[in-house]
Amino acid sequence: MAKGIWIYADHAEGKLRKVSLEILSEARRLADKAGEEVAAVLLGSGVAGLAQTLGYYGADKVYLAEHDILKDYRVEPYSKVIADLISQNQPSIFLLGANINGRDLAPRVAARVKTGLAGDCTTLCINDQGLLQINRPVYAGKAYVDVVCPEARPQMATIRPNVMPLNAPDEAHKAEVINITPQVADMAIGVQIKEIVKDVSGMVDLTEADTIISGGRGMKGAENFAILEELAVLLKAAVGASRAAVDSGWRDQRFQVGQTGRVVSPKLYIACGISGAIQHLAGMRTSKVIVAINKDTEAPIFNIANYSIVGDLFKVVPVLTKEFKEKLSG
Template sequence: MMPGILVFVEQRDGKVKRVGLEALGAARRLIQKAGGEVGAVLIGDRIASEAKGLAAGGADKVYLAEAPELRLYSSEGYASILADVAKRIQPSLILMGATAMGKDLGPKLAAKLKGPFMGDCIGLEVGEGGVATATRPIYAGKLLSKLTSRQPTLQVATLRPNVFPVHPPDPAREPVIERVAPSVDLAKLGDKVKEVVATVGSKVELTEARIIVSGGRGLKAPENFKLVEELAEALGAAVGASRAAVDAGWKPHAYQVGLTGKTVSPVLYVACGISGAIQHQAGMSSSKYIVAINKDPNAPIFKIATYGIVGDIFEILPLLTEAVKKMTAEG
């Protein structure tokens, strides 16, 4: 049976990203209506060992493209491999994470396949005949739009990280692997990432982080960001910043969350000394749980916070960090 849904599973340094497993989870749920199988496409170098995890995570079949030239991203190389597989098996849907790579690859793949494109989805349904309807935030997150595609095949959608649940892993499932050879000459790729340079000191990529601790002007001085960083370290979180903190030169722009920064959707967002201006909210209001620490009880951030702490960050952050460290040590 041909796959009904194809998932591009992104890897970095040979390890599959969680967002790929989330896309597989979404595919498993949708396949009941779309019909057929879930196929996963894995592209990189020496990554075959990851195929088992994809089977456990919901893939019926893994299409594996391995070559040293594919270790790092090339939009031409990756899009042509995906397009070759998709043209052959004609899936209803092609899913991938709305990561930096997915945001580049998704539209290029849709253009190659002449299929509809739905970007940054936070909801996805398949209707009669396989036509997909996506829910997407628009106007800087102020509105949710519903977009229904016009054709039931080769629909390409990118899924916002941390929104779709992963499929409960089934380690007993064995992967069915088909090796695919790129039809393009890998020695002559038109574009290729040469090196991935970490610009943000945090160990976790901001846009995909499940927990983010962000600091704002309330921190008063750049050296006080260490209070935010210590809590982030204890929680295994990424560090973010408001524009006021970035404009003050306390953190580089890569840390900025908001309208003119990054859009994030973690499970937990901790806002420390951030007022919650509408432009900041535009980048983080879709977080599942928001904890705000602010000494002003009327700060707008409390209107969207799940839990609010009215108090001084200089007192509360060290206490929180200690409490988290203690809980972690106690298991």
């Protein structure tokens, strides 16, 4: 019988991704209710040191696969190693973060082990039938749907970053590390990584940021994003953009929030000069607190905003920056 709740431990530059610790925290909560065990799957090269942290956040076991071929994330060897592990151990549930790697990896693993996959989930529970029941937005966030996977195992889901609360790390909780030998040496791998070019902008990653300040067509030009960047530095925030701002060439596409951009769920989202089209809301409506600055009282963004500021953003944003500067320096 399938047993145990597993998570995929994504990492970069020697650190676990925040979303992996969030889903591990959620897995721990579900496991405590269901009387199950939590395991994390950790792949890479020279990553054994991360296993301890996984223990602190609730993993009872860490399946550790180290190999030169696994040094950098590539979907072919990663999906094979994970699918082999699942076939051998038959977990009941397998959760991944809905970040770039998780979205790439999850469907490949699901196809290899012949199970279903619910993507981009925002809440999870174990229902009265003992099944994992996930809730996810559909139709660009206009509706939510409950999904269960009654027969195939494991029950798989990717979870949106920043929606699950992090557990406080418990340094007394140690994980048993199970070293596995990945069968990847003979694999034909189509992707070779020649070089990894790091983002040197120093800006906070959009999908993991606690605070995002986004600008839309109301910014009126690329140079005016400097006022958002100044506020962002103060608040340790990332700067996002609407598609109108991206299509105008004011920001790079990787900063676009929305249906055809990034899906984000920060603690605070500040929308500046963004009307609130349904395709933009699809990417940010699960943010905890939404502040909208717009000079049009009828702008649809105000329908979902927790705090609505009606005014000219070129007057409002500098006032916010000045106030935060004073408060934070105090």
